[in-house]
Amino acid sequence: MNNSVIKVNNIVKEYNTGTVSVAALKGVSFEIKKGELIAVTGRSGSGKSTLMHIIGCLDQPTRGSYFLDNIEVSSLHPNKLAEIRNLKIGFVFQSFNLLPYLSAFGNVELPMIFAGIEKNKREKRVNELLELVGMSERALHKPTEMSGGEQQRIAVARSLANNPEIILADEPTGNLDSKIGESIMNLFMKLWESGKTIIMITHDPKVADKCQRKIELLDGEIL
Amino acid sequence: MRAFLTLFGLTWGTTAIMLMLAIGEANKNMMIKQMSYLGENTVSLRPGHTTMTFKGLGKYRRIKFDIEDVDRLKSLSCIDTAGGQVNTGNINMRYKNKEAAFDLAGIQPTWAALRNVLVNDDGRGINQSDVIKKRRVAVLGNKIKDTLFGKEKAVGKNIFIKNSPYLIVGVLKPKYEATFFKEMHEDTAFIPITTFMTMFNYNYIESIVYKPKNIAENKQTLSTVTHFFARLKSFNPDDKNAIRIWDMADSSDFINNFTLGLQVFMGIVGVFTMIVAAVGVANIMNVIVEERTKEIGIKMALGIKRRAVMFQFIFESFLFIIIGGVFGFIISKIICAGLKIAHIKGMGEPEVTLYVALITTIVLGMAAFWAGFFPAKRASQLDPVEALRWQ
Numbered sequence: 001m002n003n004s005v006i007k008v009n010n011i012v013k014e015y016n017t018g019t020v021s022v023a024a025l026k027g028v029s030f031e032i033k034k035g036e037l038i039a040v041t042g043r044s045g046s047g048k049s050t051l052m053h054i055i056g057c058l059d060q061p062t063r064g065s066y067f068l069d070n071i072e073v074s075s076l077h078p079n080k081l082a083e084i085r086n087l088k089i090g091f092v093f094q095s096f097n098l099l100p101y102l103s104a105f106g107n108v109e110l111p112m113i114f115a116g117i118e119k120n121k122r123e124k125r126v127n128e129l130l131e132l133v134g135m136s137e138r139a140l141h142k143p144t145e146m147s148g149g150e151q152q153r154i155a156v157a158r159s160l161a162n163n164p165e166i167i168l169a170d171e172p173t174g175n176l177d178s179k180i181g182e183s184i185m186n187l188f189m190k191l192w193e194s195g196k197t198i199i200m201i202t203h204d205p206k207v208a209d210k211c212q213r214k215i216e217l218l219d220g221e222i223l
Numbered sequence: 224m225r226a227f228l229t230l231f232g233l234t235w236g237t238t239a240i241m242l243m244l245a246i247g248e249a250n251k252n253m254m255i256k257q258m259s260y261l262g263e264n265t266v267s268l269r270p271g272h273t274t275m276t277f278k279g280l281g282k283y284r285r286i287k288f289d290i291e292d293v294d295r296l297k298s299l300s301c302i303d304t305a306g307g308q309v310n311t312g313n314i315n316m317r318y319k320n321k322e323a324a325f326d327l328a329g330i331q332p333t334w335a336a337l338r339n340v341l342v343n344d345d346g347r348g349i350n351q352s353d354v355i356k357k358r359r360v361a362v363l364g365n366k367i368k369d370t371l372f373g374k375e376k377a378v379g380k381n382i383f384i385k386n387s388p389y390l391i392v393g394v395l396k397p398k399y400e401a402t403f404f405k406e407m408h409e410d411t412a413f414i415p416i417t418t419f420m421t422m423f424n425y426n427y428i429e430s431i432v433y434k435p436k437n438i439a440e441n442k443q444t445l446s447t448v449t450h451f452f453a454r455l456k457s458f459n460p461d462d463k464n465a466i467r468i469w470d471m472a473d474s475s476d477f478i479n480n481f482t483l484g485l486q487v488f489m490g491i492v493g494v495f496t497m498i499v500a501a502v503g504v505a506n507i508m509n510v511i512v513e514e515r516t517k518e519i520g521i522k523m524a525l526g527i528k529r530r531a532v533m534f535q536f537i538f539e540s541f542l543f544i545i546i547g548g549v550f551g552f553i554i555s556k557i558i559c560a561g562l563k564i565a566h567i568k569g570m571g572e573p574e575v576t577l578y579v580a581l582i583t584t585i586v587l588g589m590a591a592f593w594a595g596f597f598p599a600k601r602a603s604q605l606d607p608v609e610a611l612r613w614q
Contacts, residue, residue: 058611059607059608079530082528084526085524091525099521
């Protein structure tokens with residue numbers, strides 16, 4: 001195959017609500033190449049989140065195929081999916097989703113613990129990543145002691161822990177004011193320039209405009 | 224608060240199991256010890272009365288043993304040794320101005336040996352020469368010595384038994400407190416059997432105790448002995464009331480079964496307490512899983528595997544139960560030490576032995592696994608998308 005990291009073919013996702021089944025995605029197909037910066041946009045209820053869950057291997061499609069890094073992942077065992085999430089995907093969430101009882105250091109270290117990386121290698125990598133996002137001095141602080149922008153920087157550092165192919169960011173600036181949001185966007189731009197494939201789920205036109213390409217969803221279909 | 228109550232339940236459950244097993248064990252050991260004071264593998268015979276007609280002789284005939292019966296019994300090839308005894312209660316004994324009533328027994332030295340009647344080192348027991356010469360010598364039970372002599376030395380002194388002077392040749396060693404068996408001798412004075420029979424004008428003796436030569440053939444020996452006396456005293460060998468038999472081997476079987484039953488019962492009470500506590504832990508773990516759904520979702524997004532989630536929760540419930548178990552263990556140790564000091568009658572000396580600790584550990588381990596498994600399984604099977612949405 002070529003250099004596509006994500007290849008989605010005719011994906012359908014249906015939810016059963018009692019007797020009626022509702023389709024959140026109605027046959028979506030697209031391809032994302034290595035090193036692209038993509039925005040997935042659309043109004044709320046358009047199927048953005050469902051698509052993100054499937055791309056992020058948190059959920060599986062009802063029908064259709066999904067190749068991630070040339071591996072068909074739409075029917076893998078949950079443990080295999082966990083491994084893919086751990087090694088190939090880095091998540092950044094709107095509400096940061098840091099573990100409150102761990103320090104910034106501990107949060108960034110977590111995906112590497114799940115990957116079974118040795119302690120000294122982990123420490124070295126965490127320090128590099130905290131340096132990259134400009135949070136070295138806050139290493140021992142808990143999330144509650146940090147601002148929203150700082151927490152999102154830690155979340156970005158965490159998403160990079162196992163050096164994944166793809167960064168999947170779900171409204172990464174949604175909970176931040178515009179100035180801080182911009183600094184986070186700059187951080188993503190820096191990562192993109194260094195060669196990462198980044199997919200941003202957003203309904204903010206300013207964020208979408210900074211991306212190379214837009215995939216716009218409406219009622220579960222690509223416009 | 225919830226965690227505290229559950230921990231309390233676990234501690235209590237552990238303590239209950241440990242103490243019940245420990246007390247049960249102590250009780251058994253105590254009974255076995257008391258048994259051994261009565262003489263291991265000995266058989267005691269007491270004459271009764273017939274309840275069957277035999278060769279023209281009627282029912283309700285009294286059977287009697289005389290002193291020569293002991294020697295006749297000894298002459299049987301299956302008998303190792305035998306000894307006779309006769310006794311009476313409420314006999315006045317006096318030393319200087321102190322007096323009180325006690326039991327008095329006339330014995331043969333073989334009887335004393337078979338019944339583990341032990342004399343303090345500063346004196347001696349009744350010997351064969353005392354019996355032959357009908358000496359007026361006495362061995363005092365330690366309680367009699369304490370009552371009449373207090374701290375004063377008794378050996379070598381004279382006391383009056385029924386107004387006749389006796390030289391004290393020995394004092395009994397204090398035995399384990401009697402609870403289960405009456406015959407503990409601490410308030411009995413022993414004199415030679417011949418002296419007793421002359422003094423009270425007795426022609427017959429009260430009981431004979433013997434030890435078989437081959438302990439494994441105990442039952443056969445007993446049958447031989449019964450038939451021997453049946454021929455000698457003319458009664459039906461099948462007549463169970465003619466001679467009343469107390470076989471120590473039977474008693475030790477009874478004690479073993481009795482105490483095992485007691486331990487099983489106490490153990491079951493403890494195990495049930497433990498089950499209640501384990502349900503508490505399961506409950507609390509379920510609540511913990513619920514409270515931490517979001518955290519599980521985040522970890523799943525970051526790539527934690529299902530079995531790692533499961534392990535985490537099982538580990539936490541083990542931790543709970545181990546803490547409860549350790550507290551329970553410490554409390555049991557303290558209570559056992561306390562009971563030892565308090566020395567409660569009939570309780571023995573409860574101790575947290577290896578056996579007790581092992582059983583408790585097994586029960587605890589099972590409880591922990593059972594309590595942790597289902598909540599952990601639930602946690603590991605959460606849907607990552609649902610878990611991430613959890614607020």
